Amino acid sequence: MGLNLTLHRPTTTIPSRLASSTRGVLERGASMRAFRICGCSLLAGVLLGMAGCGNSSYVKKGAEVKTNVVKISNCKADPDTAQVPKNKMLTWKIDPPDGHTYSINFSKSKPVSSSTVPTGQDQKVTGDGWCTVGGWLISSWCEYPYNLIQDASKTCPDPGVHVVPGP
Numbered sequence: 118m119g120l121n122l123t124l125h126r127p128t129t130t131i132p133s134r135l136a137s138s139t140r141g142v143l144e145r146g147a148s149m150r151a152f153r154i155c156g157c158s159l160l161a162g163v164l165l166g167m168a169g170c171g172n173s174s175y176v177k178k179g180a181e182v183k184t185n186v187v188k189i190s191n192c193k194a195d196p197d198t199a200q201v202p203k204n205k206m207l208t209w210k211i212d213p214p215d216g217h218t219y220s221i222n223f224s225k226s227k228p229v230s231s232s233t234v235p236t237g238q239d240q241k242v243t244g245d246g247w248c249t250v251g252g253w254l255i256s257s258w259c260e261y262p263y264n265l266i267q268d269a270s271k272t273c274p275d276p277g278v279h280v281v282p283g284p
C-alpha cells in the first residue's frame with residue numbers, strides 16, 4: 118500500500134500584500150529622508166547666502182577696534198570699523214581741524230535707535246533683531262555699515278559698527 122502525499126503551497130495573497138506594504142514603507146522612508154536632506158540643504162543655503170550678503174561696497178581697511186568714540190576727519194571715520202559691546206554708548210566726534218558738518222546715516226539696518234545720528238551725542242548700541250537672535254552664530258548679522266554725510270551733500274561710505282556681546 119503506498120501512501121502518496123502531495124504538499125501544495127496554499128494560495129494566498131498575504132505574503133504579496135506584506136511585501137508590497139513593506140516596500141511602500143521603505144519607499145516613503147527614503148522619500149522623507151530625501152525631503153529632509155533637501156529641506157535642510159535649502160535652509161542652510163539661504164542662511165549662508167544671507168550671511169555672505171554685503172551691505173556696502175566699501176572695502177575694510179585695517180582691523181576692528183574696540184572703542185566708544187569714532188573720530189571723523191576729511192569724510193573718513195577712525196577707526197574704520199568700531200567694535201562696541203551691546204548696550205554700551207558710542208559717540209561720533211568731528212576732529213577739530215575739520216571744518217565740515219557731518220551726520221551718520223544707516224541706510225539698511227541700524228545698531229542704534231535712529232537711522233540718522235548726529236555727531237557729538239552718545240548713542241546706545243543695541244543691535245537689531247537679527248543680531249540679537251543669530252549674531253552669536255553669524256557675526257555679520259551684527260555689522261552695520263553706514264555713510265558719513267558731509268555738509269548734507271557728500272556721501273562717504275564706512276564699514277561701520279560691529280556689535281558684540283557685552284561683558
